[in-house]
Amino acid sequence: MEKQIINTTKAPAPIGPYNQAIKAGSMLFVSGQIALHPETNELVKTDIMAETHQVMQNLKNILAEAGMSFADVVKATIFITDMNTFSDINEVYGKYFTGNFPARETVQVAALPKGVNVEISVIACQ
Template sequence: MAEKQIIATDKAPAAIGTYSQAVKVDNTVYLSGQIPLVPSTMEMISDDFAEQVVQVFENMTAVCEASGGSLADIVKLNIFLTDLSHFATVNEIMSRYFSQPYPARAAIGVKELPKASLVEMDGIMVL
């Protein structure tokens, strides 16, 4: 049976429910959803969509690094948006954090997200 390792870092928001920030199984890391909470305060960064996207990528970066990898190791990224008209902004900000080859990705419009967040992301990383 594969060994399971729970990933936790104080450089990303603490888990606020019955989940872990990430779970590593062999060389695969399953990243839980990140919303734009500032780790030190556990409060939303702001109501500004672009600032929320940046904070989510910063949170994901911290969890990837705590797992022994980086955003470049993400092979599948899921993006949840409460307003799909913001997708161009997501692409522009994502281009600051990722370079080719890009991960596989889904962008999903949802009615609402925790703490009235405008964006949430999760992913799968292979080390």
């Protein structure tokens, strides 16, 4: 099976030795996204909802570059630094799906890259 590297300027460039996403057959594996604004390379950290919205926009743009959308997402992983913010994150996250939600887990972690509060990765399939 051949793999295809997916990158777009509409999402932040990787900050390490990885790609935004890899397409393998009909599966798309999107690397964890944080709230970096792709045009300014600045973190969006005004509040947890704005931060989550930027993360979801980054994911949306990577999915689009691969010819997919949130309707194709089958699995999501959410990493957060404070479980008390889960309801706000969940509220924003839920607005990007129109039903048939993907499988998901949410994990509280001690820290995330660049001191962000939320990171989300997804797997999509067509």
